[in-house]
Amino acid sequence: MDVQISNRQSTIQIVKAASSDIIGTLGGDTFSFAVGLMLLHRTHSAISFGLGSIIYPVIGLLLVMPVGNLVDRRRHKPLILMSKGVAIAAVLLYAVLTTQVNAPMLLAVGLLIITACCDKITNTTFTASVHELVNDNHVKTLATIEQAATAGIQLVAPLLSAMLYGWIGFEGIVRVEIVAEILTWLIALSMRFHPLKTTEAVEDDAAQGQWDQFKIGLLYIRNHFTLLSVVTMGIFLNFLLASIDVGLPYAIVQTRHLGNARLSWILSAFSGGVLLGNLVLAVLPKFKNVLLAVLRLSMVIGSLIAVIGGIFMVPITDSVLMISLIGIALVIGLTLAFVNTPMSVYMQMTVPTKLLGRVGSTFSTLMQLALPLGTVAYGICFQNLPVGPVYLVTGLVIVGYIALNLRSVQRHYRRQADE
Template sequence: MKKVLQMKISNHESNVQILKDVSSNLISTFCGDMFSFALGLMLLHATGMSLSFGLSMIIMPIVTLIGLVPIGNLVDTYRHKHILVISLMVRIIALVIYAITIGHFNGTGKLGPTIIFLAVNYVSVNVSNSGYTASVHELVNTSHIQRLNSLSQAASSFASTFSPVIAASLYVLVGFRSFIIFQLAAHTIALIILVSMHFHYASTPKKELSVSHESQLGKFKLGLQYLMSHKFLRYLICVALFLNFIFAVTNVGLPFIVVQHLHLGNLTLGILNSADAVGMLAGNLIISMAPEIKQLAKILATTMCVIGFALCGIGWLFIADPSMWTVRIIGALMVFSVGMSLAFMNTPFGIYMQKTVPTSLMGRVSSTEMSLNMISIPIGTVFYSFIFQLFPNGFVFIASGILMLGVTGLTMPTFIHTRMPDQDEDVEMEKE
C-alpha cells in the first residue's frame, strides 16, 4: 500500500487564492460581457441583421458538442495550470488577430472572421471552464470550496447586471475598437493573476508526456461510467437539464408578454431582467457568508418549490392585466426570488460535484454536464417560442410553475436525506 500525499492547503492560502480567483473572474466577466455586447452592436450596424446578437447562441452549442470528448480528456490528462495558461494565451492571440483583420472587411463580410474568432474563443472558454472546475481542490482546501464557488458566481452576477448598461453608454463614445483593448487588458490581467496562483498537485503527478494507447472515446467512457453509477449526481444533472429547459419560459416569455402583449415598454423589461441578476448576486453573497451547506437535497427541494410558485405568481400577475408599476414592483420581487433560488441551486450543485467526483475524472464529468446543459437551452427556447405564439398569456408561466412543482414532488423525496460530502480528501490511498 502506497500513500499519495497532497500538500495541505492552509486557510490563509485558500483565502488568498479565493481573492485572486474572484478578482480575475470579475474583471474577465465584466469586460467579456461588455465586449460581447459591443460586438453585437458592431455587427448589427455593419450587417443590419437581427442575427448579430444571436450569433454566439448558435456557435456556442456547436463548439461545445464538438469539443465534448477531447476537452474532457485533455483536462483529465495534463496539469490544470498549464492548460489554463495556454487556453488563455490562445484567447489573447485570437483576439489580437481578430483586431488586426476585422477592419479589412465590410458589411456582411465581417461575419466570416467573427464566426472564426467566436469558434476559437468558445473552444478556449470551454477548456478553461472545465479546467477550472477540475482544479478547485488544487486551489483551496475543502472547507473553502463553498466560499470560492459562491463568490465567483457573485462576481459573474455582478458583471452581468451592470456590464450591458456601461457597454451601451461607452459604445457611442469610444467605438468598438476600444472594447477590444478593454478585453485584451482584461485577459492580460487574468493571465498575470493565473500565473501567480499556486496549484497544489498530488505528490505523484500525471505523466504529461506519456502517450496513452487508449482511444479518446475509451477515455471519455470512463467519465460516463462514473456518472451513470452515481445515482444522485445523475439526478442532479437531469434537474439541471430540466431547469435550463423550463427557464426558457422567462427568456422568451418576459420580452414577449411585457413588451409585445402588455405594451409596458423596454424599461419594464430591463427592470425585470436586472432583478433576476441581482437576485443571483444576493443569493451567492448569502451562501458565501453562510455556514457550510449540509442538507443539500432539502435546500434543492426548497428552492425548486420557490421557483415553481414564483413562476405561477408571474403568470397570475400577467393574467390580471396589471399596471406598469405593479409589474415593475411585484414582478421584480418574483423574478428576484427566482434569481436568488437559482443561486441556491447552481452553487451547491457545483460544490457537490467538486466534493464528490474524483479529480482524475472531473474534466470529463464537467464537460459532459456543460454540454448537456448547452443542448437543453436552445431546445427550450424553440419550444417556448412556439408555445407563446399559440398562447400569448400568463397561463404558460403557470403551467411551467406547476410542472416544476410536480417534478419536485415526484422525484425529490427519493433523495431528500442526501447530504453534502464533508470529508477532506487530502490523503488518497493507492494500491501498489
C-alpha cells in the same frame, strides 16, 4: 508529490480567482450584452440574445470527451493560459473584421464558436484545479466568493453595457473586452498551482482510448444517485428555463417597447439575487441533503415563472410591470444561488480529483444539452404566441415535473433507510 497548501496561500489564490472573475465577467458580460443589442436592433430577431445559449451547449457536447480527457491528463496552468490566449486572438480578429465585413450575425457566430471552445477548456480546467489552488477548508469559500464576485459584476454589467453602448458605441465595447481578456490572462499567469499526484498524467488512462477514458467519468455519474438525478432533471429544466433568456429581452424591447435600459434593470436583478444568495451561503452550513434542497428550490423557480406569465396577462402599467419583474428576478436569482453553489461544492468534495476533469466536463455539458433546443423553440413561441400564456404554461410544467421527481427521490431515500 502532494503539496500541503497553507491557509495564507489559499487566501491569496481566492483573491486572485475573484479578481479574475470580476474582470473577466465584467468584460465578457458587457460585450455579450452589447452584441445582443446590436444584433437585436439590426436583425429584429428574438433569437439574437440566445445565440450563446445555442452555440455554447453544442460546442460543449462536441468537446465533452476530448476536453475532459485532456484536462485529467495534462498540467492545468498551461492549458488555461493557452485557451485564454486563443480567446484574446479571436477577439482581436473580430475587432478588425467587424469594421470591414458587413455580416454581423456571421461574425458573431464565428466569435462565439471560438470563445465557446476556449471557455470549455478554461472552465473545465479551473473546476479540476480547485484542490491545486486551495486546501479543503477553503473549497466552499472559493466557490461562494467566486459566485458572489461574478454575480456582483453581472448585477452592473447590463446597466454598464447599455450606458457604454450609447457612449462609446459597439466598437468601443469591443476594445474594452480585449483589455479585460488580457488582464485575466496575466492574473492566470500569476496564480500558483500546486500539482497533486492524482492530477498528473495517469499512465493507465494514457494507455486507453478516448472513449475508454471518458467512460470512466460517465460511469461515475451514472453510479451516483445525486449526480445522475440532477443531470436528468437539469436537461429537462434547462429546456424550459431558456424561456427567460429568450423571452424577456423580446418581450421588454420588441413587444412592450420599454427600451434597453429597462431590460438591463431586470437582468441586473437576476444577478443581484445570485449575489445576495451567495453572501448568505458563505455564512450558512452545508446542506444536509443537496438533492432534496435542489428539488424544492427548483419548484420555487417554476412557481415564479408561472407568476411572470400571470403578470403579462393582466392589464397593468409599464411601471408596475417593471417593479414586479425586477422583484421576481431578484428572488429567482437568489434561489438559483442556493441551487448552483451547493451543487458545485458537493461535486468538488465527493468526486475523486483524478476524475474531476471528465466528471465536471460531462456534468456541465449534459446540464446544458437542452439549451439550444429550448432557445430555438422559445424563439418561435415568443414571436408567434402571447408572452403571458407561454410563461404560465412553462412554470406550471416545471412545478408538476419537479413534484413528481420529489416524490420519487423521497421514496428512494426511504427505501435506502429501510435497507
